[in-house]
Each structure stands twice: as C-alpha cells, then as structure tokens.
Amino acid sequence: MRKFDIVVTGDCNLDLIFNQFDRLPEYGEEIIANQFELALGSSAGIVAAHMASLGAKVAYVGAIGNDNFGNQFKAFIQSYGVCTDYMVEKTGFKTGCTVVMSKDEDRANLTHAGAMAELRPADLPWQLIEETPFFHMSNPYVLPHFRNSLPDMYKKLKEANTVTSLDPQWDVEETWNTNLKALFPFLDYFLPNEKEFELLLTGNNITTKDLSTISSTTIIKTCGSTGIEMLQSNKSKQYNSYLNDQPVDCIGAGDAFTAGFLTAAIEGEILDDAIDMGCKAGALSTTTAGGKVPYSSRQDFADSFNKLF
Numbered sequence: 001m002r003k004f005d006i007v008v009t010g011d012c013n014l015d016l017i018f019n020q021f022d023r024l025p026e027y028g029e030e031i032i033a034n035q036f037e038l039a040l041g042s043s044a045g046i047v048a049a050h051m052a053s054l055g056a057k058v059a060y061v062g063a064i065g066n067d068n069f070g071n072q073f074k075a076f077i078q079s080y081g082v083c084t085d086y087m088v089e090k091t092g093f094k095t096g097c098t099v100v101m102s103k104d105e106d107r108a109n110l111t112h113a114g115a116m117a118e119l120r121p122a123d124l125p126w127q128l129i130e131e132t133p134f135f136h137m138s139n140p141y142v143l144p145h146f147r148n149s150l151p152d153m154y155k156k157l158k159e160a161n162t163v164t165s166l167d168p169q170w171d172v173e174e175t176w177n178t179n180l181k182a183l184f185p186f187l188d189y190f191l192p193n194e195k196e197f198e199l200l201l202t203g204n205n206i207t208t209k210d211l212s213t214i215s216s217t218t219i220i221k222t223c224g225s226t227g228i229e230m231l232q233s234n235k236s237k238q239y240n241s242y243l244n245d246q247p248v249d250c251i252g253a254g255d256a257f258t259a260g261f262l263t264a265a266i267e268g269e270i271l272d273d274a275i276d277m278g279c280k281a282g283a284l285s286t287t288t289a290g291g292k293v294p295y296s297s298r299q300d301f302a303d304s305f306n307k308l309f
Contacts, residue, residue: 004059004083005266006051007129010044010138011169012062012087012116013096014069014076017290019249024101024108033101039290040076041098042116043138043169046252046291050259050281052081053293054301056266059083059128063119069095070115080293086125090115096142100290102249111172113142120145121153130160134266138255139169140178151179154186163265165189167258168196176203184215189265191258194223209234220261220275222254222282228275239275242309247286256285256293280305 020034040049048060060082064070066089073095074084093115101108129135135157140146146153150166157164164187168178176199184190192200197219201207211217212234219231228239260281264274284304288294295301 002132003057004128004132005057006134006136006262007059007061007086007125007132008044008048008051008136008138009061009119009124010136010140010167011042011096011142012045012064012073012119013041013098013111013113014073015039015041015098015100015251015290017100017102017249017251019102019289021101021103024103035289037289038072039292040073041100041291042096043167043255043258044136045073045077046255047136047138047167047259047262048082049077049080049291049293050256050285051263053295053297054259054263054281055298056263057083059086059125059132061086061088061119061124063088063090063093063115063117063123065090065093065095065115067095069097086128088119088123090118093118100251102251107251111142117142117144119143121149129157129162132162134163134165134262136165136167136258136262138167138258140166141169141171141173147178151182151186154183158186163188165191165258165262167191167255168200170196171199176200178203180204180206180211181214184211184217187215187217189262190217190219191261192219192221193254194221194229197221218271220278222257224250228257228279230271230275232271239272239279242279242283242305244283244286244308248289250286251289252291253282253285255291257282284308 018033025031096116257278261278264277
C-alpha cells in the first residue's frame with residue numbers, strides 16, 4: 001500500500017491578510033483595514049491543506065526558518081492532516097511571510113521569501129517522489145534554485161512514471177521565459193490563471209496552437225468568476241464557476257480549485273468531473289479568510305457545498 005497519494009512542493013509562507021479597506025495606501029499614508037487575519041499562506045501549502053481535508057494522503061515539502069512563524073506554519077498545515085516530515089529547516093533564514101491586501105477579486109502582495117527561496121532540488125525526497133503516483137509544484141518563481149531547471153526536473157519525474165502538475169503563479173522577475181516547449185512534454189496538467197498563461201505565451205513567443213503540437217498537456221486556466229477554460233489537443237472547453245454571492249475574500253480560490261481537481265484526478269474521475277470538483281472547492285474557499293480550509297472532511301465538503309448552493 002502506497003504511503004502517499006501526492007507530494008506537493010513549492011512556496012512556503014504565512015499570510016498577514018488585510019481586508020475591508022477603501023484603497024491601498026500611498027507612501028506616507030496610513031489606511032485602516034477593518035479586518036485582519038494571520039493565516040496559512042503559500043499556494044503549495046493551501047493546495048496541500050485542501051487536498052488532505054478532502055481525503056488525499058499528502059506529503060508537503062517546503063523550507064522554513066527556525067522561528068515562530070515556521071512553527072506556526074507547520075501547526076497550521078498539520079492541523080489539516082498534511083505530513084510535514086519532509087519539510088526542511090534553513091539555518092540563518094526567516095520563514096517566508098506575505099502581506100496580502102485583498103480587495104474584491106484582486107489583491108496586492110508584499111513577500112519576504114526568506115527560507116522558502118533556499119529550497120533546492122536536492123532537498124526533495126526523491127525516493128518518496130518516485131514511489132508516489134502524483135507530484136505537484138506551485139509557484140516556482142519564488143524558488144530561484146528551481147525556476148531555470150523545471151524541464152529537467154519534470155523529465156526526471158516522468159521517467160519515474162509520475163503524474164505531474166504545475167501551477168506557475170506570478171513571475172516575480174516578470175521575465176515569463178520558462179521554456180514551455182521543453183517543459184510540456186513532461187507535464188500532465190498545467191494550471192495557470194488566464195493572465196499568467198497569456199504572459200507565458202508572450203514570453204515564449206508562441207501560441208496556444210503551438211503548444212498543442214508539442215505535447216498532450218492538459219491546460220486548465222482559471223478565469224476568476226467567469227469560470228474555467230480547458231485546453232487539450234487543440235480543443236477548448238468552458239466551465240462555469242459556482243459563485244458565492246457574499247464572499248469573505250477570494251484569496252486561495254485558485255489553489256482550492258487545484259486541490260479539488262487533483263484530488264478527483266487521483267481518485268480516477270473523468271476530466272469534466274475533476275474540474276467540477278475543483279470549482280466546488282474554489283467556491284467554498286471564498287467563505288473564509290485566506291488559506292483556511294472551510295471543511296474538515298469529504299462529507300463536510302459535500303454538506304457545506306449543498307448549503308451554499
């Protein structure tokens with residue numbers, strides 16, 4: 001019996017979330033936010049937490065410092081049932097932290113990467129990864145030791161017959177030059193939002209049609225409240241979102257979608273049903289602040305969704 005369903009790695013930070021303010025402050029100004037939350041942050045951490053709550057067996061790999069924020073991060077993610085045995089501590093570095101200023105469906109982030117930027121390919125538990133059927137990475141662009149080696153890493157994963165997925169997130173250097181032609185032959189699921197996808201195509205000077213000729217990667221674009229677009233083998237299909245009329249905030253909705261989608265994929269669901277489960281998880285994530293998971297089990301997930309919709 002396999003130990004885990006998936007290994008999740010990538011960014012690793014807490015979020016300091018500010019909500020309910022009129023506008024972002026200019027330099028020299030102070031603006032009052034009427035809501036504040038200290039929460040589990042990082043795309044990879046939120047994905048891992050949601051997947052574990054949905055019943056998947058998840059091992060998470062991220063780098064923290066030897067500090068209170070590192071302890072808090074582990075406590076948050078362990079509370080959802082995620083295995084943290086493979087996390088690494090980076091001496092001399094502080095645990096990553098992001099100040100999130102969230103308004104409507106958008107946000108502005110200010111991040112101290114700290115220890116998470118010190119994560120290296122050698123830190124990954126490769127033997128475990130090779131024994132585990134799924135691998136997911138989120139936000140490689142805050143991981144300088146990974147961002148230029150993604151094709152080689154994903155090739156190694158596919159040689160171990162691993163099902164692979166990647167959520168690029170925002171390129172903090174804004175070069176958008178990840179070599180998609182070299183990466184996509186080894187990538188099963190690519191999970192950008194629509195803006196990230198557009199910028200990556202521009203940075204590679206290619207079109208969606210170009211990508212369809214080099215691999216069978218399934219591209220699943222999250223498009224906020226307008227839904228999901230799936231691109232596969234030069235075909236496109238649209239999916240509607242489930243819209244919460246009174247969202248607390250939309251932070252982590254895309255990550256919750258990824259978690260719901262991957263959990264269903266692990267369970268062998270067809271693509272349409274996996275995307276639908278992702279949409280449900282994304283909608284439920286808007287009922288709570290930040291990266292909190294608003295359900296404690298698969299049954300609670302179903303009950304909570306039925307109450308909301």
